[in-house]
């Protein structure tokens with residue numbers, strides 16, 4: 001059989017390649033960039049490891065547990081909770097007694113959280129077809145304005161990378177379950193280590209970097225050079241917008257974000273927590289080296305800051321310095337990610353246009369590593385079912 005042609009070396013494409021490879025099915029993977037990993041990749045600058053967009057690995061995602069060797073990733077864990085305007089708010093399931101000493105929680109918040117907790121028992125599907133949005137769901141509980149506006153809303157704006165919180169309420173419950181019962185972590189080598197682990201089991205000569213695919217059919221791909229390569233089948237594992245473009249479908253809306261990195265002199269023994277801000281420019285920030293000291297040269301601290309606006313480095317630095325008085329920050333790098341995530345949708349037009357082509361990519365499930373890994377597995381299974 002001719003090799004399976006996989007377009008896209010993000011997590012979905014790598015997952016499909018890994019599964020096909022273990023089943024001894026020949027493949028060639030084409031990646032447009034000079035690096036693999038897509039949205040899960042990092043650069044090294046001045047000795048700092050900077051992920052292309054701040055993100056975390058949720059260790060309880062079923063596909064993460066099934067597909068990755070977590071021990072080998074040497075994970076560094078965030079404290080389960082967040083810092084809200086200098087108030088620590090820890091996961092109530094890990095530190096139940098802190099609930100009663102927390103300044104940001106009122107009795108009615110505890111009551112509403114208990115009601116939500118009951119809904120998290122058992123299997124919580126990420127998508128249940130219900131049209132209720134996350135914002136509508138949050139508004140349906142009697143949360144205090146402070147807990148809602150200073151914790152719940154900015155926290156989920158950071159998860160969804162969306163201010164209006166129109167993503168489905170079911171996804172809110174699903175992610176909450178992952179955060180409450182699982183851990184958020186960063187590998188010692190940054191998020192790139194996840195990608196590298198997945199690629200390490202694949203033959204290097206099957207990963208074709210700097211190869212942009214400009215046209216596809218169910219059994220062939222056309223490179224930018226004009227060369228046409230024939231295969232046994234095609235797996236289109238690109239992000240939503242590129243999939244739409246290659247299939248001749250109108251480009252769907254995506255959700256953008258910006259990540260800024262700053263260095264400073266290292267501080268000592270701070271809890272590795274996300275700090276929620278919820279201001280116009282600065283949504284949240286964290287001292288990454290409090291979580292994972294390996295991300296910076298010795299004696300240096302690495303901060304990341306996330307914005308959902310078109311903010312400049314000067315605006316972010318000014319906002320950060322208000323929250324870190326006395327800290328001298330040096331700008332390192334920013335990543336503008338206009339297509340960070342996508343809205344949950346059935347993307348029926350793309351599926352229809354793809355007839356005969358196997359699709360993979362997080363947009364087919366829901367935006368996350370879980371979604372990308374799951375979609376890659378389903379694509380590989382579809383190929384295996386035909387062979």
Ligand SMILES: Cc1cc2nc3c(=O)[nH]c(=O)nc-3n(C[C@H](O)[C@H](O)[C@H](O)COP(=O)(O)OP(=O)(O)OC[C@H]3O[C@@H](n4cnc5c(N)ncnc54)[C@H](O)[C@@H]3O)c2cc1C
Pocket residue numbers: 007008009010011012013030031032033036037038039040052053054055056057058211212213214237238239242257337339340341360361362363366367368369370371372
């Ligand atoms: C800022 C940010 C924060 C996030 N936070 C989290 C988080 O905390 N937890 C979590 O689980 N998930 C998070 N995510 C989502 C997660 O990163 C994605 O769901 C996942 O990486 C998607 O993988 P993918 O393979 O589907 O797509 P991609 O990673 O987009 O991979 C697609 C690949 O196709 C390549 N490609 C595109 N066009 C072509 C072409 N014409 N020819 C060849 N190759 C092409 C691209 O270069 C890319 O490598 C975050 C994402 C971002 C950007």
